[in-house]
Amino acid sequence: MDPRGPAWTRVDPRGPAWTRGATCYEVFVRSFHDSDGDGVGDLEGLTQRLDYINDGNPRGGSDLGASCIWLMPVAESPSYHGYDVADYYRVDREYGTNEDFKRLVAAAHRRGIRVLVDMVINHASSEHPWFRAAAADTASRYRQWFRWAPVAGPPNRWGASNWHRSPAGSGFFYGFFWSGMPDLNYETPAVLEEMKRIATFWVRDLGADGFRLDAVRHLHERGAETENVPATHAVLREYGAHVRRLKAGTFTIGEVWEPIDVMMRYYPDQLDSYFAFEVADSLIAGVRNGSARGILAPVLALQARMPAYRWAPFLRNHDQPRTRTELGGSMAKARVASALLLTLPGLPFVYYGEEIGMTGTKPDERLRTPMQWTRARGAGFTTATPWQRMQDDSVEVTVEAQEGDPSSLLNLHRTLIYLRVTHPALGTDSLAPVATTNDGVLAYVRRGGRRAVLVVANLRTTAAEGVILSTAAPVLPSGRWEPQNVLGPERAATLAIAPDGRLRAYGPLPSLAPLTAYVFDLGGTTAAARTRRP
Numbered sequence: 397m398d399p400r401g402p403a404w405t406r407v408d409p410r411g412p413a414w415t416r417g418a419t420c421y422e423v424f425v426r427s428f429h430d431s432d433g434d435g436v437g438d439l440e441g442l443t444q445r446l447d448y449i450n451d452g453n454p455r456g457g458s459d460l461g462a463s464c465i466w467l468m469p470v471a472e473s474p475s476y477h478g479y480d481v482a483d484y485y486r487v488d489r490e491y492g493t494n495e496d497f498k499r500l501v502a503a504a505h506r507r508g509i510r511v512l513v514d515m516v517i518n519h520a521s522s523e524h525p526w527f528r529a530a531a532a533d534t535a536s537r538y539r540q541w542f543r544w545a546p547v548a549g550p551p552n553r554w555g556a557s558n559w560h561r562s563p564a565g566s567g568f569f570y571g572f573f574w575s576g577m578p579d580l581n582y583e584t585p586a587v588l589e590e591m592k593r594i595a596t597f598w599v600r601d602l603g604a605d606g607f608r609l610d611a612v613r614h615l616h617e618r619g620a621e622t623e624n625v626p627a628t629h630a631v632l633r634e635y636g637a638h639v640r641r642l643k644a645g646t647f648t649i650g651e652v653w654e655p656i657d658v659m660m661r662y663y664p665d666q667l668d669s670y671f672a673f674e675v676a677d678s679l680i681a682g683v684r685n686g687s688a689r690g691i692l693a694p695v696l697a698l699q700a701r702m703p704a705y706r707w708a709p710f711l712r713n714h715d716q717p718r719t720r721t722e723l724g725g726s727m728a729k730a731r732v733a734s735a736l737l738l739t740l741p742g743l744p745f746v747y748y749g750e751e752i753g754m755t756g757t758k759p760d761e762r763l764r765t766p767m768q769w770t771r772a773r774g775a776g777f778t779t780a781t782p783w784q785r786m787q788d789d790s791v792e793v794t795v796e797a798q799e800g801d802p803s804s805l806l807n808l809h810r811t812l813i814y815l816r817v818t819h820p821a822l823g824t825d826s827l828a829p830v831a832t833t834n835d836g837v838l839a840y841v842r843r844g845g846r847r848a849v850l851v852v853a854n855l856r857t858t859a860a861e862g863v864i865l866s867t868a869a870p871v872l873p874s875g876r877w878e879p880q881n882v883l884g885p886e887r888a889a890t891l892a893i894a895p896d897g898r899l900r901a902y903g904p905l906p907s908l909a910p911l912t913a914y915v916f917d918l919g920g921t922t923a924a925a926r927t928r929r930p
Contacts, residue, residue, distance in 0.1 A: 412647060418817070419746060421745070421746050422745055425441075425491050426476060429767065440499075457810075517635070519580060530542050605645065606668075609632075612632060632667055636668065640668075655673075671710060675710075680719065682855060688855060692827070699827055710746070710747070718763065719734075721756060727753050728911035734805065739812065764784070769794060774786075827841070830865050830867050830871070841918075847917075850915075856910060861908075866899055869897075881916055
């Protein structure tokens with residue numbers, strides 16, 4: 397498959413410059429930082445905390461170094477989560493104003509941070525004036541902006557119906573997720589035109605750099621088919637092209653919660669990128685079970701078909717139990733999973749709080765609890781009662797507690813996010829799997845130009861003795877390489893590559909520590925990566 401297609405002939409196959417070696421950070425504004433003492437996070441609070449995400453100084457040591465932030469919905473909404481939008485042209489009053497958003501973007505841009513906004517185009521709020529008018533008057537111009545039927549449709553796969561009785565008694569309307577979220581009807585051309593106008597407003601008037609598109613596989617329905625129908629791709633193709641025309645470097649990334657084979661239908665010329673759910677599940681399962689088998693299969697499948705910037709690996713997001721919770725509460729397992737994520741190809745995303753090992757499970761509100769900054773009352777998030785009760789470990793698991801610990805999960809993220817930006821091997825899309833003699837050990841090589849990195853991770857709770865690495869295909873130029881461990885003091889044996897470029901019978905260390913990831917820079921100095929952090 398041509399990763400660009402005819403609509404991409406003027407697009408650099410490497411993607412926008414800012415994506416190369418970049419890491420993105422997902423933020424729930426409501427839970428990040430409260431600037432005005434009402435218990436709810438806001439845009440001004442996020443602006444105050446931008447230096448934590450990226451302070452704009454590549455030689456600094458207290459920031460994550462993320463190149464972009466994805467803001468969960470910030471438009472006016474009656475719900476805490478914002479995924480039912482009541483006014484697409486106004487920032488939610490609890491978060492601030494449109495002017496506050498513009499100030500946030502300006503401050504982010506000064507630090508080299510791109511701002512992506514969660515845009516909900518599948519459905520609106522039942523409190524949106526469009527829907528209120530459509531429900532109240534069958535002759536309204538907005539009636540055809542939603543789907544209506546005289547009777548409710550059949551039950552869906554969960555035993556309920558996606559059709560809901562109109563509040564005005566005028567039949568039933570379609571809402572895939574909930575009665576408070578009536579689906580927009582893209583068979584009406586005016587709907588897509590309005591969504592394009594909204595995109596223009598956020599990019600040109602408010603300064604956003606692009607969008608994360610929610611639930612895009614559900615844009616169109618066809619009979620009983622509620623996802624991935626052909627008409628959906630036509631909408632995304634037009635929408636994505638429109639956003640790319642608005643401003644140089646704009647970026648769109650879609651939520652298509654599907655296996656890779658289904659995800660591939662959304663290429664080559666629709667949105668710029670999509671989240672790699674199969675990669676996320678593979679990483680979590682492998683680390684949880686202590687098995688390297690199959691972890692890299694989805695990575696290799698995506699790498700073979702798409703440039704790195706066009707797919708986004710992650711561990712967990714706002715809809716899923718947090719990584720450390722999925723891994724039984726183990727900070728060591730969370731550390732290994734994070735090290736793998738941040739050394740893979742693709743454009744990785746990190747959900748806020750994952751970098752310190754925050755926990756959380758369903759219901760959704762408990763996946764989105766306030767950021768744990770300090771051990772003080774309100775966790776440094778607020779001076780008031782937080783909008784949602786803090787997690788039980790909020791006193792122990794904080795940014796403050798991990799700041800000065802070189803081995804902390806936080807400082808692992810800082811080191812590897814920085815290394816992705818500065819090391820050409822981690823900023824490209826090349827990964828070569830390495831065979832190991834232990835099913836609990838995962839290994840791979842990343843290459844970029846004349847530089848390379850070898851990643852070796854013991855996923856088990858016991859030491860792995862005498863592990864030998866090898867490859868069936870060429871991975872490196874022949875010669876001797878001196879591995880330097882970026883993440884610790886261990887010195888690996890000299891690596892000799894045969895004339896055919898293969899790695900043969902190499903034992904990096906006599907023993908690999910339990911639940912430990914090693915990132916070996918093969919030649920060249922890693923002093924900058926090691927000394928930049930505490």
